Amino acid sequence: MGPELSVVIPLLDEAPNVEALCRELTETLEAWGRSYEVILVDDGSTDETFSILSALHVADARVRVVRLRRNFGQTAAFSAGFARARGRLIVTADGDLQNDLRDIPRMVDKLEEGYDIVCGWRKARKDAWINRRLPSTLANALISRATGVRLHDYGCSLKVFRAEVVKSLRLYGEMHRFIPAIASEQGVRIAEVVVNHRARQHGRSKYGISRTIRVLLDLATVKFLLSYSTRPLQIFGLVGLAMGGAGVLITAYLGYVRLFEAQAIGDRPLLLLGILLAFTGVQLVTLGLLAEMQARTYHESQGKPTYYIRELLDRPVDEPAAVPE
Numbered sequence: 001m002g003p004e005l006s007v008v009i010p011l012l013d014e015a016p017n018v019e020a021l022c023r024e025l026t027e028t029l030e031a032w033g034r035s036y037e038v039i040l041v042d043d044g045s046t047d048e049t050f051s052i053l054s055a056l057h058v059a060d061a062r063v064r065v066v067r068l069r070r071n072f073g074q075t076a077a078f079s080a081g082f083a084r085a086r087g088r089l090i091v092t093a094d095g096d097l098q099n100d101l102r103d104i105p106r107m108v109d110k111l112e113e114g115y116d117i118v119c120g121w122r123k124a125r126k127d128a129w130i131n132r133r134l135p136s137t138l139a140n141a142l143i144s145r146a147t148g149v150r151l152h153d154y155g156c157s158l159k160v161f162r163a164e165v166v167k168s169l170r171l172y173g174e175m176h177r178f179i180p181a182i183a184s185e186q187g188v189r190i191a192e193v194v195v196n197h198r199a200r201q202h203g204r205s206k207y208g209i210s211r212t213i214r215v216l217l218d219l220a221t222v223k224f225l226l227s228y229s230t231r232p233l234q235i236f237g238l239v240g241l242a243m244g245g246a247g248v249l250i251t252a253y254l255g256y257v258r259l260f261e262a263q264a265i266g267d268r269p270l271l272l273l274g275i276l277l278a279f280t281g282v283q284l285v286t287l288g289l290l291a292e293m294q295a296r297t298y299h300e301s302q303g304k305p306t307y308y309i310r311e312l313l314d315r316p317v318d319e320p321a322a323v324p325e
Contacts, residue, residue: 008081016202044071236288244281250274
C-alpha cells in the first residue's frame with residue numbers, strides 16, 4: 001500500500017537550500033501524522049545538489065530522488081515526479097524555501113472538503129515588484145480571463161492535487177503553472193488558500209521577464225486546447241469564412257464596377273486585397289478540416305476521452321431496487 005501523500009519538488013542548483021528543505025518537510029509531515037513520500041527531482045543541477053540528495057535518500061527511505069540527464073525545465077521535472085508518485089494526493093512546491101511547507105496540512109484539509117485542486121495564493125509576496133510581482137499580476141489577470149479559471153496566483157508552485165487529476169495530464173513548455181486551467185477540462189473543483197511566502201535566502205531566482213513571455217505564448221496553446229481541441233474547425237472555419245466572405249464581396253463589387261460601369265480595376269489595390277482574402281479564407285477552412293481529422297486521430301489513437309465521469313451510480317440490471325421501509 002502506497003503513501004497517502006506524495007510531495008514533488010524540482011530542484012536546480014539549490015545545494016544551499018536542500019537540507020533545510022528536507023528538514024522542514026520532515027518536521028511538518030511527521031507532525032501531520034499521515035504516511036508520505038518526498039520526490040526530489042534534480043533538473044540537471046551543476047552544483048552539489050545531487051550529492052546532498054543522495055545522502056538524504058540514504059538517511060531516509062521516504063526521500064526518493066529522480067535525477068534528469070540535463071536541465072529540461074520545471075514542467076518536465078514536475079512530470080517526472082508525477083509519473084513516479086504513489087500517493088493518493090500530490091503536493092507540488094518550489095525548492096528555494098520561499099514556499100512555507102507548513103501550509104501543506106491546511107491545504108490538504110481544504111482539499112478534503114470536496115475539492116480536486118487547492119492552489120496557494122502568495123497574497124503577501126516577498127519578491128521584487130518590477131521584474132517579479134508586476135509581470136505576475138498582469139499574467140494572472142490575463143490567464144484568468146482567457147481560461148475562465150480565475151485564480152489570484154497561477155505562479156505559486158505550492159498546490160495540492162488528487163493524483164488522478166495530474167497523472168492524466170501531458171505537460172509541455174511552461175505549462176505546469178496552467179495545470180488548474182488544463183484540468184478544468186475534466187470538470188474539477190478548484191479552491192485557493194492564502195499561504196505564507198518568504199524571501200529567498202540562498203541562491204538566485206531562475207525566473208525573469210523572458211520566462212513571462214514564454215508563459216504568454218503557452219497561454220495561447222492552453223486557450224486553444226481548452227476551447228477548440230475537439231472542434232478546431234470552429235475557430236479556423238469561422239475566421240476563414242469571414243475572410244473569404246469579405247474577399248468575395250470585394251471582388252463582386254469590383255466585378256460590377258468593371259462590367260456595368262466600364263471602369264478599369266486592374267490597377268486597384270482593392271482587387272489584390274479581395275483576391276488575397278478569398279484565397280486565405282479557402283486555405284483557413286481547409287486547414288480547419290485537416291485539424292478536425294488530426295484531432296480525431298489524436299483522441300482515438302491515444303484513447304483520450306472527450307468526457308470525464310466524476311462518479312457513477314449503477315447496479316446490475318437483475319438486481320432489485322431497494323424498497324423503502
